[in-house]
Amino acid sequence: MAKKERWASRLGLVLAMAGNAVGLGNFLRFPAQAAANGGGAFLIPYLVALLVMGVPLIWVEWAMGRYGGQFGHHSTPGIFDSIGRRPYWKYIGVFGLWSNLIIAAFYLYIESWTLAYAGYSLLGGFETTSAGAFFDRITGNFPNSIWAFSVPGLVMFALCIIINIFILSRGLAAGIELVSKIGMPLLIVFAIIIAIRGLLIVPGVEPITDQARAAAGFGIIDPQAVASPFEGLRFLWEPKFDSLANPAVWLAAAGQIFFTLSIGMGSIHCYASYLREQDDIALTGSTAAWTNEFCEVILGGSILLPIAVAYLGLSQVQEMTAGGSGFGIGFMTFPTLFQKWGVLAPVAGFLWFGLLFFAAITSSLAMGQPIMSFFQTEFGLSRSKSALAFGAMLLPFAAPVAFLAQGSFFDEFDYWAGTFALVVLATAEAVLFAWIFGMDRAWAEIGKGAEMRVPRPFYYIIKYVTPTFLILILVAYTFQPA
Ligand code: PHE
Numbered sequence: 001m002a003k004k005e006r007w008a009s010r011l012g013l014v015l016a017m018a019g020n021a022v023g024l025g026n027f028l029r030f031p032a033q034a035a036a037n038g039g040g041a042f043l044i045p046y047l048v049a050l051l052v053m054g055v056p057l058i059w060v061e062w063a064m065g066r067y068g069g070q071f072g073h074h075s076t077p078g079i080f081d082s083i084g085r086r087p088y089w090k091y092i093g094v095f096g097l098w099s100n101l102i103i104a105a106f107y108l109y110i111e112s113w114t115l116a117y118a119g120y121s122l123l124g125g126f127e128t129t130s131a132g133a134f135f136d137r138i139t140g141n142f143p144n145s146i147w148a149f150s151v152p153g154l155v156m157f158a159l160c161i162i163i164n165i166f167i168l169s170r171g172l173a174a175g176i177e178l179v180s181k182i183g184m185p186l187l188i189v190f191a192i193i194i195a196i197r198g199l200l201i202v203p204g205v206e207p208i209t210d211q212a213r214a215a216a217g218f219g220i221i222d223p224q225a226v227a228s229p230f231e232g233l234r235f236l237w238e239p240k241f242d243s244l245a246n247p248a249v250w251l252a253a254a255g256q257i258f259f260t261l262s263i264g265m266g267s268i269h270c271y272a273s274y275l276r277e278q279d280d281i282a283l284t285g286s287t288a289a290w291t292n293e294f295c296e297v298i299l300g301g302s303i304l305l306p307i308a309v310a311y312l313g314l315s316q317v318q319e320m321t322a323g324g325s326g327f328g329i330g331f332m333t334f335p336t337l338f339q340k341w342g343v344l345a346p347v348a349g350f351l352w353f354g355l356l357f358f359a360a361i362t363s364s365l366a367m368g369q370p371i372m373s374f375f376q377t378e379f380g381l382s383r384s385k386s387a388l389a390f391g392a393m394l395l396p397f398a399a400p401v402a403f404l405a406q407g408s409f410f411d412e413f414d415y416w417a418g419t420f421a422l423v424v425l426a427t428a429e430a431v432l433f434a435w436i437f438g439m440d441r442a443w444a445e446i447g448k449g450a451e452m453r454v455p456r457p458f459y460y461i462i463k464y465v466t467p468t469f470l471i472l473i474l475v476a477y478t479f480q481p482a
Contacts, residue, residue, distance in 0.1 A: 006274055008173035010284070012181055017271055017288035018295075019180040019362025022187070024110060025260045026296040027356060028326035031304040035236055035317075036324040037252045038243025043297075045244070045253035050293070052469050054257045056462045057426055058289045059454065060433050061263065062281040063445040065272025074273040074373035076266035080429070083437050092428050096266025097371055099421040103265070104367035105397035106417075111360035112160035113138055113331060114353045116152070121335060121349025131335035149403045157402050161391060164361065168368050169387035172274055176365045183358035188295070190355035195302040197344055199229045201310040232309030235317065236301055247476060252324065254473050255419040260296055261289060262366060264422030264429075270370035282450035295359075303352075304329055311337050330356070420477050427470040430462070439463045 007013040034042040068079030076096035080089040116138050120126065125134065135141065140150035167175045203226045243249045258264050272281065308317045308329045320328050330352075338348035368390050375386035433442045443459050 005172045006276070008177055012173070012177040013271075013275075014284060014288055014291070015180040015184045016177050016362070016366075017268070017284075018291040019176075019184050019358075020267055020271060020366035021260060021262050021288060021292035021363075022184070022295045023260070023262075023359050023363035024107070024356060025256070026292070026300040027191075027303065027359060028330045029324070030256060030260065030296050030300045031236060032321040032326035032329075033252055033256050033324045034301070035305060035321045037249045038240045039235065040237040040239035041241045041243050042249065042253060043239075045250045046256065049250075049254045049257040049469075052461060052465050053254065053426070054261050054263065055286065055289060056458055056466045057263045057430065058261060058268070058285045059282065059446050059458070060429060060442070060462060060466075061268040062272040062275075062285040063442065063448075064429060064433055065269040066275045066277065066279065066281060066448075067445055068269065069273030069275060070277055072377060074270055074377050075370045076269050076425075077374065078377060079269050079273060080432060084432055086436075089432065092425075092432075093266070095421070095428070096264075096269070096425050097374055099417055099425065100265055100267060100367045100370050101393055102397055102417045102421075104364055104371075105394055105401050107360065107367065108160055108164065108364050108394075108398065109157055109401050110327075111357065111364055112153075112156040114357040114360055115160055116156045117331065117335065118350050118353035118357055121338075121353060122347070124346065126335040126349055127339060132332045134335070135332050154402055157398070161394065161398065164364055164368055165387045165391045167361075167365060168372050168390065169384040171383055172369075176362075176369065179365065180362050183362050187355045187358040188299070190351040190358075191295070191299040191303065193344075194348065194352055194355070195299060195306075197341060197348070198303055198307040198310070199233075201229050201307065203228050203310055226311065227309050227313055229306035229310040231314060232306035232317070233302070235309055235314060236305045251473065251476055254423070254469075258422040258426065259418055261292060262363070264424070264426035265367070266370045266425065267366040270373050271366065273373070278449040280449045280451040282446060282454045283452035286452070307337060308333060311340075423470060423474050423477060427467070427474055430467045430470055434463045434467065 007016065034046070064079055064083060068074070068082045071078075071082045073079045073082050075093075077090040077093035080093035081087075083089070084092075113135075117134070120129075120134060137150055138153045138156065140148045140153050142148075167179055169175070170178075262268060272285075275281065304326050305317065305321075308320070312320075312333070317329070320333075334352055335349045338352070339345055341348045344351075368387075371390045371393060372383075372386040375381045375389045376383065379386075381389060439459065439462065442462065446454055
């Protein structure tokens with residue numbers, strides 16, 4: 001069996017875990033979900049979900065992972081097995097591997113777009129090509145065809161998968177940890193630059209021409225529509241409290257919390273399994289979670305909508321985000337809008353897609369590592385063979401994504417794999433840890449080596465409140481598909 005791997009430093013671990021959580025969900029999904037589900041009022045169910053499910057489950061997953069790691073298990077089936085002591089638990093844990101694999105297939109595809117867009121921005125391509133046309137070219141989105149692929153798109157997708165496999169094959173410290181140490185700080189710096197520049201847009205002074213708008217795929221828009229970027233913030237944050245009466249809003253908030261914190265996937269189990277028995281998880285786990293919340297609510301909330309509203313006007317943006325996705329704006333509109341940015345114009349696209357790329361790759365690595373660890377620990381394969389095994393497992397899922405995926409596919413996918421599956425695994429693990437393993441032992445595990453006292457109410461939250469909420473949500477999801 002391969003020799004024991006560890007994280008090299010505390011900072012590296014926090015950045016890797018934060019990188020795991022901070023992803024496309026923070027910058028493209030969150031603002032659109034919030035805007036579509038009650039604006040500022042969305043934060044109420046969002047915070048409730050964070051406190052009764054997000055934070056408790058972060059501690060649960062870290063504790064389970066660290067526990068299983070002591071027995072040499074680094075992926076969910078083995079970790080569940082070491083805790084559940086009944087043969088069927090490891091099969092339930094396999095669920096976590098499949099959802100990682102399936103989500104990785106589509107996530108890596110989008111990641112490959114960010115890479116293509118970043119490169120093309122830097123080459124100055126968007127000065128002449130509209131972002132919409134580039135999107136069609138890269139995704140192979142051609143009218144009247146059931147096929148949706150292009151050769152450049154396939155090449156970028158393959159390249160992106162190869163980069164991920166290569167990084168994974170270098171091992172934890174020299175791979176994921178190193179990439180996170182470089183990528184996370186850059187991502188935050190890039191995001192801050194874009195956010196500040198975006199908020200400085202003076203409405204009307206740098207109006208985007210009708211021609212550019214048409215190129216971005218919007219047709220001619222009422223010139224009166226241009227607004228201040230702060231209108232965008234208002235659109236995002238102004239609470240519409242009547243939305244709280246709608247159960248779908250609560251489900252959306254829970255779904256966002258799961259996806260953004262990477263809960264219910266087994267990827268936190270895997271990362272945490274490389275801790276030592278006495279390493280703190282109480283403080284480190286919450287630090288990673290709060291870093292994600294900063295990158296989501298503050299950074300993610302200050303880019304997409306302010307910039308889009310400043311140039312396109314409120315009603316256009318409202319329409320584009322009604323479905324809760326920011327992809328259209330992020331990929332189809334932004335590169336064209338950035339051409340207005342004076343000195344920043346040549347690099348703004350690179351900064352934006354670069355930040356999305358770092359956000360994405362530190363997440364896709366977190367989807368690959370559990371599968372790779374599974375081959376390493378359960379089959380005794382070497383690191384590079386396990387990384388290749390991940391690539392091989394990915395292919396049957398990546399192929400349909402690459403050849404067939406079009407608009408509505410992504411929405412269905414987002415719902416079943418990106419949300420529903422996560423709640424299923426989270427429910428299983430909450431019951432397993434608090435009720436089968438036993439809450440007193442679970443509490444002792446969470447508190448082991450702790451550098452921060454986990455507030456006592458969380459004992460009861462983890463034991464009663466979290467499982468109750470999870471089961472309710474599971475029932476609601478089953479009967480009320482999006
Ligand atoms: N949390 C990531 C995001 O917000 C997605 C993710 C889910 C990453 C599950 C790893 C595991 O985009």
